[in-house]
Amino acid sequence: MEVRRPLAQNLLHLPVEKILITSSVIAILTGVAFVAGVFDGIAGGGGLIVLPALLLAGLDPLSALATSKLQGSFGTGSAALEYARHGHIDLRKCRLIVVTTFLAACAGAFAVRYAPISFLSAAMPILLIVMALYFAFSPRISNGDVRARTTLPRFAWTAAPAIGFYDAIFGPGAGSFYLLGFVTLLGYGVIRASAHTKLLNFTSNFAALLIFAMSGKIFWILGLCMGVGQFLGARLGARLAIRNGAQLIRPLVVIVSCAMAIKLLLDPANPLRAFFP
DSSP states (O other): OOOOOOHHHHHHTOOOOOOOOOHHHHHHHHHHHHHHHHHHHHTOOTHHHHHHHHHHTTOOHHHHHHHHHHHHHHHHHHHHHHHHHTTOOOTTTTHHHHHHHHHHHHHHHHTGGGOOHHHHHHHHHHHHHHHHHHHHHOTTOSSSOOOOSSOHHHHHHTHHHHHHHHHHHTOTTHHHHHHHHHHHTTOOOHHHHHHHHHHHHHHHHHHHHHHHHTTTOOOHHHHHHHHHHHHHHHHHHHHHHHHHTHHHHHHHHHHHHHHHHHHHHHOTTOGGGGGOO
C-alpha cells in the first residue's frame, strides 16, 4: 500500500529524519536563541548564530532551516510588537507591503529545491560587504527621516517581495536588505527602518513557516522552546535599539553584515573560494 506524504515533502523529495534531542540540548539552544534574538531585535543576523547551532545539534539542513523559521518568527514578531508599541510602525499603512511580502515568501519556500544556491552563495558576500560599507559611511544613516526615492506602494510591489522571496529561499542577510531598502529607497530613519524591517522579517518567516510545516521537517518542541528565548531576546534588542538609535544600530549592521559575508566565504562550497585557494 502506498503511503501518502505531505505536499511539500513530495515537492522537496526529502525524507523526514528522526534524531534524539535531549533536554540539555534544548536548554543550550534556547540560550543561543535568546542571544540571536537580541541581535535580531537590533540589527538582524540572528540566523548566523542559530543555523550553525541547529546543524551542530544534528539536524539536517532543511530541518535546521524549517526549525529556524519557527523560532525566528517568535523573535521578529516580538521585536515588531515592541517597535509598534512605541509608535514606530503604522500597521494600517503597511497592509499592502505585508501582503506582497507574504505571498512572495510563500513562493520562495515552495521554490527551495530549485534555488540557485551556488549563484546566491557567490553573490551574497559581495552584496553584504557593499552594504556594510554603505552603513559605515553613508550620511543618510541617521535617526531622522530623509527624502524618499520611491513611494511605499512601489516598494511594496518591487523590493519588499523580492527580499521576502529571497528570505524564504536562502535567508542570510535578508534583514539587512530590508533595512537597506527602507533607508535608501523610502528615506526612513534608522529606528523606523529597523521597526519595519522586523515587521517584514516576521511576515516572510511566518509565510515560510507555513509551507515548511507541511514538510514534516520542523522539530516543534525544540523550535517552540527556542521561540521563548527568541521572544525575550528580541524584545530586549528592540528596546536597546529604540533607546540608542543609530549609535547602536549602525555599527551592529556593519559588524553583522561583515560576519555573514565571512561565514559565506568560508564555506568550502562557495564558488568564490576558487579565486582564493
